[in-house]
Amino acid sequence: MVRFFSLLMPVLILAGCHQASHDEVVKNMVSYGDHVKPVVILGGGIAGLTAAMYLQQSNIPTIVIEGPKPGGALGQSHEVNNWPGIYGVTGAKIVDNIKQHALWSGATIIEGMVKKIDCKQYPFVLDIEKGYEGEVETIQTLSCIVAMGTEPNVLGIPGERGEDGYWGRGVSNCAVCDGAFYKNKRVVVIGGGDSAVEQALYLSHLAQCVTVLVRKDAFAAKDKKALSRLLQKQNVVVRFMSSPKCIHGDGQGVVSIDVGDTVKNTVENIEVDGVFLAIGSHPNTDIFKGQLELDARGFIVLKEHQATSVRGIFAAGDIADAQFVQAITAAGDACRAALQVKRFLDS
Ligand code: NDP
Secondary structure (H helix, E strand, O other): OHHHHHHHHHHHHHHHHHHHHHHHHHHHHHHHOOOEEEEEEEOOOHHHHHHHHHHHHOOOOEEEEOOOOOOOHHHHOOOEOOEOOEOOEOHHHHHHHHHHHHHHHOOEEEOEEEEEEEOOOOOEEEEEEEOOOOEEEEEEEEEEEEOOOEEEOOOOOOOOOOOOOOEOOOEEOOHHHHHHHHOOOEEEEEOOOHHHHHHHHHHHOOOOEEEEEOOOOOOOOOOHHHHHHHHOOOOEEEEOOEEEEEEEEOOOOEEEEEEEEOOOOEEEEEEOOEEEEOOOEEEOOHHHOOOOOEOOOOOEOOOOOOEOOOOOEEEOOHHHOOOOOOHHHHHHHHHHHHHHHHHHHHO
């Protein structure tokens, strides 16, 4: 009997905590009206979904707005080896597991995009474009977790985007999404960071030849194991001090790329079928300009424990982290942000 109670006690204590938090939330909802949500999470990547799972398990009704790329950046990784306890799986599998976990916990996940946020009114007001088709719904919320991640950078060279560009017709920033089109073909990967190494490794299993263009004299990638695997591949060529100048096509697809040698000051035309960009990214913070404190590069500035400059708004994941940018740190940030929202709603 003693053993039974000692086992049950932590459960009873936890259940009691959940109930108190839930009552607080319900009280808030009654005073604001039930059209006001307790918490909305902006972004359906690893950070947003982890936070949703935590909040929902504290009995706080949670809405996630998935955004244009459900699964976020990790969803594009073909092989993840640094998620504790799991290795050799795709990023999409890890994110999908967390999404199922959030749904199982009771979270509501909405396909849509946050078009506008008013952080100056309270409750905060969000305009959500549902289903990405133009229908806009306004939601009011007592708190938010911003987990909208980053957007890949582009080169801005001729032939890349725009009417005469080959974006989606030979130029891409996602090897996992588009790699299959380049089976036994020639591709270049531009960049020297971990994403470039990851994309080049993935493409090396499909393409006839992968040329990696690095603009400095060394890789910036931190994952030295992955880099050494790449450098051992027979069909991978690395060109340092190489800067892409212009992408050429035949109207249907890419046929070649002009590459500048920054030491010799020469330009060489290389015949290729595909160009993959992996040149870093910038945070998706346009809608927060003038409302939340951002740093010079546009990342959200965090105060204590995932708090932003506006009380009741918290941030997690890559949108507030230019330094670590790891799945595990995004999940950890998200856990902290969720616990902070709970405290905020309780208070
Ligand atoms: P990074 O910013 O780390 O690297 C970007 C690369 O692109 C750099 O080599 C940079 O060159 C180059 N570059 C930037 N602009 C241009 C340009 N205009 N022309 C040519 N080259 C250019 O970005 P990543 O997306 O690779 O990584 C972002 C973060 O995510 C990092 O912290 C990384 O560690 C992390 N990450 C971790 C992974 C893992 O743990 N497995 C996988 C993927 C990413 P330069 O060095 O000269 O600036």
